[in-house]
Amino acid sequence: MNKTVLQISPEVQSALEEGRGVVxxxxxxxxxxxxxxxxxxxxxxxxxxxxDAGAVPATIAVLDGQITVGLSAEQLESLSTTKSxxxxxxxxxxxxxxxxxxGSTTVAATMIAADLAGIRVxxxxxxxxxxxxAEDSFDISADLHELSRTKVTVxxxxxxxxxxxxxxxxxLETLGVPVLTYQxxxxxxxxxxxxxxxxxxxxDTVNDxxxxxxxxxxxxIDGGVLIANPVPATHEIPRHEMAxxxxxxxxxxxxxxxxxxxxTPWLLGRIVELSDGKSxxxxxxxxxxxxxxxxxxxxSL
Numbered sequence: 549m550n551k552t553v554l555q556i557s558p559e560v561q562s563a564l565e566e567g568r569g570v571v572x573x574x575x576x577x578x579x580x581x582x583x584x585x586x587x588x589x590x591x592x593x594x595x596x597x598x599x600d601a602g603a604v605p606a607t608i609a610v611l612d613g614q615i616t617v618g619l620s621a622e623q624l625e626s627l628s629t630t631k632s633x634x635x636x637x638x639x640x641x642x643x644x645x646x647x648x649x650x651g652s653t654t655v656a657a658t659m660i661a662a663d664l665a666g667i668r669v670x671x672x673x674x675x676x677x678x679x680x681x682a683e684d685s686f687d688i689s690a691d692l693h694e695l696s697r698t699k700v701t702v703x704x705x706x707x708x709x710x711x712x713x714x715x716x717x718x719x720l721e722t723l724g725v726p727v728l729t730y731q732x733x734x735x736x737x738x739x740x741x742x743x744x745x746x747x748x749x750x751x752d753t754v755n756d757x758x759x760x761x762x763x764x765x766x767x768x769i770d771g772g773v774l775i776a777n778p779v780p781a782t783h784e785i786p787r788h789e790m791a792x793x794x795x796x797x798x799x800x801x802x803x804x805x806x807x808x809x810x811x812t813p814w815l816l817g818r819i820v821e822l823s824d825g826k827s828x829x830x831x832x833x834x835x836x837x838x839x840x841x842x843x844x845x846x847x848s849l
Contacts, residue, residue: 550751551647551663552614553613553614553615553645554614554615554617554661554664554665555611555614555615555616555617556606556618556665557606557616557617557619557620558686559604559618560604560606560617560618560665561618561835562605564665564666564667564697568603568604568847569601569603569604569665569669569843569845569846569847569848570604570606570665570667570669570670570846571598571600571604571606571670571671571738571814571839571842571843571846571847572603572604572606572607572608572617572654572658572659572661572665572669572670572671573591573594573595573598573605573606573607573608573658573670573671573672573839574607574654574655574657574670574672575591575607575608575609575619575627575652575653575654575658576589576635576652576653576654576823577590577591577672577673577831578607578609578624578628578652579627579628579635579652579814580617580633580813581634581673581680581710581813581816581831582650582692582828582831584628584629584672585628586752586832588624588625588629588805590632590831590832590835590836591607591624592624593725593832593836594671594835594836594839595607595839597836597839597840597841597843598671598730598839598840598842598843598846599665600840600843601839601840601841601842601843601846601847602843602844602847603669603842603843603844603846603847604618604758604841605618605675605839606618606662606665606667607619607624608651608653608658608661608662609623609627609633609650609651609652609653609811610636610644610645610649610650610651610653611623611626611650611693612643612645612647612648612650612663612733613645613648613649614640614645615661615664617647617661617662617665620688620746620781621668622659625668626652627652627831628649630650632650632681633650633651633652634649634650634651634797635651635652635654635813636652636653636657636805636824637654637656637657637689637691638655638656638657638660638690638691638693639833641653641657641660641661644653646719654689654690654691655670655672655675655676655677655689655691655702655704656689656690656693656694657693657695658670658672659694659698659700659772660694660698662700662702663698663699667700668699668700668701668745668761668840668845668846668849669700669701669703669838669845669849670700670701670702670844671702671703671704671705671762671835671838671841671842671843672702672703672835672838673704673705673708673738673831673834673835673838674700674704674705674706674707674708674709674710674738675689675691675692675695675704675706675707675708675718675774676689676691676707676708676710676715676812677689677691677692677707677708677711677712677713677720678715678716678718678719679684679697679710679711679712679811680709680710680711680712680798682715686715687808687811688719689768691721692716692720692725693723694772695720695723695725695771695774696723696724696725696771696772697770697771697772698772699770699771699772699843700772701757701761701773701774701775702703702770702772702773702774702775703775703776703838703842703845704750704774704775704776704838705738705739705775705776705777705834705838706735706736706737706738706743706776706778706780707735707737707837708737708738708742708812708816709737709738709740709743709787709790709794710776710794710797710798710812710815710816713735713737713743713745714745717735717745719833720774723746723771723797724771725771725772725773725774726748726749726764726773726774726777727747727748727749727774727776728747728749728750728760728773728774728776729747729749729751729776729777729778730750730751730752730757730761730775730777730778730841731750731751731778732747732750732777732778733747733766734746734747735747735776736776736777736779737787738779738829738831738834739780739784739785739787739788739827739834740779740784740786740787740790741778741784742778742787744787745788747776751775754841754844754845754848755848757773757775757845757848758845758848758849759849760772761774762824763812764777774842775839775841775845777785777837777838778835779830779833779834779837780833780834780837782820782833783829783830783833783834784830785823785826785827785830790819790823790827793822793823793827794819795813796822797815797818797819797822798800798815800818801814801815801818814847816831
């Protein structure tokens, strides 16, 4: 890969060359998911959770047209305070590179960059999916197709609960993406530990995940693996309580004409307000929890 396009930090490069655990981290949560300084502080906490598990964090973003794998403290601060970062997925990642722009990476773009760098494990908060009303709008996240084509294991707290979760799971099944829930039978719903939907598959230990990934390698099966890791019980917001906030936020977004890539960050921001900040605290807890599990997995691999 041309080094003018892909820039890997010395720490991450050294870990990859030595065969140590590395965990990719997305950057959309920094630019479009939380206000400053909570976005910066959360990113630092997530990186520390990866380190505490024995692995090396590799936060990914596009800076001056370079896909940067492993941000310095200065780069992270700059990304945390910018108002002009592009929100990048598969369709527009190359545009940010060609225009030498600054951009944050969604799940799909982070998977692409992680795969280019040789990183197999990626921790995020929640994946995108099928939006409410997608039967009319056709609003379906590119994250789902990326999971079916790019060989990276993604650890999340489920799809974001603002989405149509049954339809999201159905699309993942159609695309052949394995969905494994960690240590429970019910699929988690981001802020809540249960969604009321049975998980297709269950794993109870990190070793279970490793053996599953090794079996896929032996079978030469392409594409990624989705690990749904429930938010810690001490920080969850019950599903029935979240449903009220989500329904109100979706109605308001429709009335305001919010569309496209603006929908998810708008809804997440409005839910923070409606929940008096509880959803933000929960979001910070779940992504840190995912980073910890990802670090353990990366080290085991």
